[in-house]
Amino acid sequence: MNKAQLIELVQINCSGGRVSKDVHGKYHPLVLERYIELAYSSLLVGSYEKNPKNIDLYQKVYPSVSFTFDKTRGMHYSELPAKLVELPNQAAIVHVGPQKDHNYGFAPVSSGSGPIFGELEVNLIDDVPEYIVEGTNIYYPNITDDYNPVLMKLIPVFSAFGRLDTIYMPKGQDTALFGIVNQLMQSLKITPEDLNNDNNSKQV
Amino acid sequence: MNDLLVLYNYIEYIVNKAQRGLKLGPKQYNLLLPIASFEHFKKKYNLPEQFQPGMPFSQEAYEIVQSNIDSMSRFKVFMGGDDIPLAVVNGKATLPADYMHVSNIGSFSYPEGGSQGVHVNPVEILNDNLWYNRLGSSINPPSIEYPVVRFMNNYMEVLPIDIKTIDFTYLRKPNTPNFVYTVDPTTFELTYNQAASTQLDWDEIDVIDIASIILSKVAENLRSQELLAYAEKIKRDGI
Numbered sequence: 001m002n003k004a005q006l007i008e009l010v011q012i013n014c015s016g017g018r019v020s021k022d023v024h025g026k027y028h029p030l031v032l033e034r035y036i037e038l039a040y041s042s043l044l045v046g047s048y049e050k051n052p053k054n055i056d057l058y059q060k061v062y063p064s065v066s067f068t069f070d071k072t073r074g075m076h077y078s079e080l081p082a083k084l085v086e087l088p089n090q091a092a093i094v095h096v097g098p099q100k101d102h103n104y105g106f107a108p109v110s111s112g113s114g115p116i117f118g119e120l121e122v123n124l125i126d127d128v129p130e131y132i133v134e135g136t137n138i139y140y141p142n143i144t145d146d147y148n149p150v151l152m153k154l155i156p157v158f159s160a161f162g163r164l165d166t167i168y169m170p171k172g173q174d175t176a177l178f179g180i181v182n183q184l185m186q187s188l189k190i191t192p193e194d195l196n197n198d199n200n201s202k203q204v
Numbered sequence: 205m206n207d208l209l210v211l212y213n214y215i216e217y218i219v220n221k222a223q224r225g226l227k228l229g230p231k232q233y234n235l236l237l238p239i240a241s242f243e244h245f246k247k248k249y250n251l252p253e254q255f256q257p258g259m260p261f262s263q264e265a266y267e268i269v270q271s272n273i274d275s276m277s278r279f280k281v282f283m284g285g286d287d288i289p290l291a292v293v294n295g296k297a298t299l300p301a302d303y304m305h306v307s308n309i310g311s312f313s314y315p316e317g318g319s320q321g322v323h324v325n326p327v328e329i330l331n332d333n334l335w336y337n338r339l340g341s342s343i344n345p346p347s348i349e350y351p352v353v354r355f356m357n358n359y360m361e362v363l364p365i366d367i368k369t370i371d372f373t374y375l376r377k378p379n380t381p382n383f384v385y386t387v388d389p390t391t392f393e394l395t396y397n398q399a400a401s402t403q404l405d406w407d408e409i410d411v412i413d414i415a416s417i418i419l420s421k422v423a424e425n426l427r428s429q430e431l432l433a434y435a436e437k438i439k440r441d442g443i
Contacts, residue, residue: 021308025328030344163323197333 004163007032010181032181037158039180040167041085044155047170048087055087057168059094060156064149067140076140081152082160083136095153096131096138106131106140106150114141206408208237208383209396211415219422219431228422230385230394237381240417241404245378247413248275249305266305266375275410279378280307284371295365299358302376306355310371313348327362327370328352339363378405413439 001009007029008019014032015023048055060082067078084092090108097105109117109130117123129143161167169177212233219228247264254262267273281300283290290297309327330338330352338352339345346352346363351370353360362370384400387393404411416438423432
């Protein structure tokens with residue numbers, strides 16, 4: 001199922017079968033997308049904690065992420081091309097490496113480990129580019145311009161997928177997604193929309 | 205029945221059933237025809253008078269059942285497809301002169317450079333109560349894929365402003381019926397001019413209901429409780 005179909009299916013489910021133009025406004029696709037995103041991320045985290053090897057299907061490849069030089073920090077950096085699912089140990093960043101050589105990947109380094117690695121001899125003899133994740137950016141302490149742009153394999157949140165991108169769900173969790181979304185949307189369902197423009201937030 | 209003379213004769217027949225000289229003149233007939241037509245249109249679209257607080261539902265509403273769709277579809281005007289869509293200039297779309305009620309609005313876009321085909325976008329109709337909240341929304345603000353409109357005085361405000369055309373389906377106003385006739389000055393005989401007349405803009409089935417509306421108004425005018433009761437019975441029972 002692709003992303004657009006999944007959102008539409010939730011919309012159909014919420015509206016009791018047919019999506020009229022009025023219902024389309026109440027269960028807006030972009031709002032549903034956010035609800036599905038919460039459910040999707042939660043299921044992915046659960047699946048990862050059970051078996052960390054089963055994450056290949058959920059990744060999206062960003063083949064040309066360019067980096068620029070941050071003069072203040074004295075390092076190259078890229079903006080992450082998508083918001084990521086918050087998996088433990090930054091597992092949502094599956095691979096960062098050169099655009100063409102898939103057998104070669106940059107080395108992940110934790111943000112606070114710079115002072116320690118900097119003092120080790122291995123840091124002097126090993127020229128594998130490293131990357132450090134800082135919020136929505138990735139810094140490269142020892143990269144050269146030859147690697148620009150880089151390839152990233154990431155596990156993004158639901159909203160980062162394109163309309164027609166196929167969405168894979170953790171094994172056996174397809175229907176669980178609907179359960180979670182329904183649960184999250186309970187208040188939307190039971191509270192009728194107040195369309196009366198009467199300066200009164202309560203329903204008449 | 206869908207001829208003004210037949211309808212006139214029918215009304216005359218009912219009105220004059222007591223043969224006491226109760227009569228509907230052609231001038232009064234011409235006065236009542238457009239009012240009855242609009243009243244019937246109002247009933248077919250929906251009657252706010254039947255709404256309950258917090259429940260804006262009437263017994264009959266636009267496109268609620270197939271018979272309503274059959275009655276109202278003759279008033280549908282589609283601006284889009286092979287016809288010219290409604291132009292939007294700087295976020296404003298002027299409502300057509302014969303506009304009565306909106307039926308549906310849509311737009312088309314070509315996301316991601318057209319690589320994913322045409323995206324059909326239902327245009328959401330907002331009222332003023334929702335307008336600025338949606339404009340300032342961080343989740344679903346107006347976008348090419350999810351445009352919004354609100355109705356203003358004789359135009360619609362359309363956002364985002366990049367939208368240049370919309371597919372607009374609306375209900376036009378019914379024609380104003382006109383019973384054209386001449387009266388012989390000697391014999392006072394009425395001669396109907398069918399070619400010059402403007403007929404009612406409704407199916408034959410609906411003309412029965414319009415006849416009842418006219419009859420009840422004539423009954424009020426003639427102070428005939430009997431006729432009023434008869435007209436109201438037809439309106440209530442449908443036949």
